[in-house]
Amino acid sequence: MSEKTERVYYRIRFPAKAGTYGEFYSSNNGTDRWADIAKVKALLRRGQPKGYKGRILEPFADFEVIKTTETIEARQEVVSVPL
Structure with missing residues (x-):
């Protein structure tokens, strides 16, 4: 059994x-990835804290x-383990 997942950031x-x-x-708490483009836009409008x-x-500027x-x-597999 397998499943695929997509992660966008x-x-x-x-x-x-x-x-x-x-x-x-990266922000003050070390985050350098955002999952939503709206959060990136808000950050760009606000500016870099200095x-x-x-x-x-x-x-x-220049980004x-x-x-x-x-x-x-x-993937999940069932394995047999000899005892």
Whole structure:
């Protein structure tokens, strides 16, 4: 028996920082993947928190949004275990 599941998530990428630690944007709690495009749009409109405790919001510049789709196949098998 097997079942396939698709997982879709979005990431914000800065092409100018390709190959470095800051290539993908991550929030204060470490999230760098969002499951809904509406959450990404809200984040882009609000801006990046900067400065003392994130009180200054800097607009996003030179970015691209990447959509990733993962296909996961789960299989279950009955195995016999000799005792």
